[in-house]
Amino acid sequence: MSVLPKFWAGVLAASLAMTSVPAAFAKTPADQLIVGMSMINLLSLDPAAATGLDVSEVNANLYDMLLVQDVKQPDQLVPALAQSWQVSDDRKTLTFTLRPGVTFQSGNPLTAEDVAWSLQRVLKLNLALASTWKAYGFTAGNAAQYLRATDEHTFVLELPRPTDPMLVLNTLATSPSAFILDRKVVQQHQKGDDMGGAWLTTHAAGSGPFILNDWRANDVILMSRYDGYWGGPAKLKRIVMRNMTESQSLRLMVERGDLDLAKGMSAPDIEALEKSDKVRTQTVQRGTLYYVALSVKNKPYDDARVRRAVRSLIDYQGINQTVMPHYGQLNQRPLPLGLPARLDDPGYTLNVAEAKKLLNEAGYPNGFKTTIRVLTEPPFINIASSLQATLAQAGIQATIVTGTGNQIYGAMRDRSFDILVGRGGGGAERHPHSSLRTLVYNPDNRDEAKLSNFQGWRTSFYSPELNALIEQAEVEPDKTRQLAQYQQIQKTLDAQVGAILPVSQMTDTVVVYHDVQDYQTHSAATTRYKDVYKSR
Known part of the structure; x- marks a missing residue:
């Protein structure tokens, strides 16, 4: 990682020093955006390796995509690096015409070869983000054939197998793997066959509106405006992201003006700030769902009557009213809210009498003992505690087992659990298949298939x-x-009682200081800062 330049050291020192300024005079610089957020899950900036919402927001300002979802209408796709695209009549070929005159921050021209190389790289490295592309039939071996440049400004994506082109377009508009790299710069930093991966962990080679100046893991990210940006220069000169994990510290600093944006705050602190005229909040839906998962591999959950009983022992309304504000919104379907294909909620409610009847029919008149695996953090642990209490009303004695993400989801990937409270789904792609592929689809139920990317497989349903x-x-x-x-799929899933029982759709709330203008958090986590400014 590069040594922090003296100029940026001064910028950082100034932003840190603001915490000691009396509240009446605290104010962030007019030409900088100071963001407080947790960086504990930000492990790499490499678009082929970087998963999670936080890194998507960072990279959305360092890189560009071919197209993007409209920030206010995410079902609408709008041009970015590609000024236009066409889908062939046979739905097998997508052709993108790149906008002319775009340069990377290095000064290198951005060409269709960069696009093809960037997407091929994801498959050749074969890390976690390659999974979606492999589901479409792409492989490291066929990537060069199906992802290709036909001239300097034309990129062609040919589908290896039939799928809905709109699904692929949404992936190109939202996936953290779809950012376009300056291949010449990356190749200069390649070590062995890593395709520049080690260097890209802490550096960037993009064409976005901001240049990465420095990243200190679990400390700070510094970005400065790229004046040669094809869409015109950003309104702010600098972005400073600070690692802050304590919600109360975020609350104090954003309320007194030491921060412009605060992300990842707890629900009580957000609710307290909503009473202040110094800040406002923005809440956005994410594509993932909070759910209760059952392992059909194990008794008694292989019995649909038992699964139906558990479904009747979830206090959906109570959980969403008391636990989920600022975390999620009631959703009992596997599809995200707002999709045209999504049916209305089936109206499940806590019904202990119905659950007892079902358990008696299944041969468990006195209930049984089981375990609930869950992360210790809210709202997961709160959902699990509610579930433990309502299961007990029907005689099901559940012990809560807590652990880290690797321990909890690792047990699910190993298909070694009873009940698990988790979060997952199709992410930001505004297409039903994205969620169904993740939560329901299971093409091979054998243990040795190890289809751990399919959460349906993890449950053995x-x-x-x-x-x-x-x-x-x-x-x-x-x-x-x-x-x-x-719609028929949703009805059939209800009748068969799927093993993943949705409870709530994830929401994110960002707290914004009152003088920050044109900040709009994005449902795909690709929030861009280019047009943000301060009214001073």
Whole structure:
């Protein structure tokens, strides 16, 4: 990592010093955006390796994508590096025409070769973010054939197998793997066959509106304006992101003006700040769901009557009213809220009498003992505590087992759990298949298949009927028929009692100081700072 230049050291010192200024006079610099956020999950900036919402927001300001979701209407896709695109009549080929005159921050021209190389690189490195591309049929071996430049300004994506082109377009607009790299700069820093991976962990080679000046892990990220940006220079000169994990510290600093944005605050602190005229809040829906998962591999959850009983023992309304404000919003379907294909909630409520009847029919009149695996952090642990209490009302004695993310989700990936409270789904892609592929689809239920990227496989829930319906809907070209198919999938899943029981759809709340203008948090976590300014 580069040594922090004296200029930036001064900038950082000034921003840190603001905490000692009396509250009446605290004010961040007019030409800088000071952001407080947790960086504990920010492990790499490499677009081929970097997962998580936080790194998406960082990279969205350092890099560009071919196209993006409209910030106010995420179902609408709008041009970015690609000024236009066409889908062939047979739905197999997507052709992108790049906007002319775009240069990387290095000064190198951005060409279709950079686009092809960036996406091929994801598959060749074969890290976690390659999973979505592999689901479309791309591999390291065929990437050069199907992801190619035909001239300097034309990029062609040919689908190795049939799928809905709109699904692929949404992936290009939202996936952390879809940022376009300056291949010449990256290749200069390649070590062995890492394709520049070690260097890109702490550096950037993009064309975005801001240049990465420095990143200190779990400390600070510094970015400065790139005046040669193709969309015009950003309104602010600098972005300073500070690692802050204590919610009360974030609350204090944003309220008195030491921070412009505060992310990752606890619900009580957000609620307290909503009473202040110095700040405002922005809440945005994410594509992932909080859920209760059951392992169908284990008794008694292989019995649909028991799964239905557990479904009747979740206090959906109580959880969403008392636990989920600023964390999530009631959603009992596997599809994100707002998708045209999503059916209305089925109206599940806590019904102890119904659950007892089902348990008696299944041969468990006195209930049974079980475990609930869960992270210790809110709202996961709060959901688990509520579930433990309501299960007990029907005689199910559940012991809560806590652990780290690797321990909890690792047990799920190993298919070694009873009940698990977790979060997952299709992410930011505004397409039903994205969520169904993640939460329901299970093409091979054998342990040795190790399809751990499919959360349906993790639960051992296996339905050939649902698999066939999902595969059919994915490739259906008629939008009306496709819509009906996705609605039928939801009805069938309800009848079969899937092993993942959605409780709430994730929301994120950002606290914004009152003089910050044109900040709009994005549902895909690709929030861009280019047009943000301060009214002073």
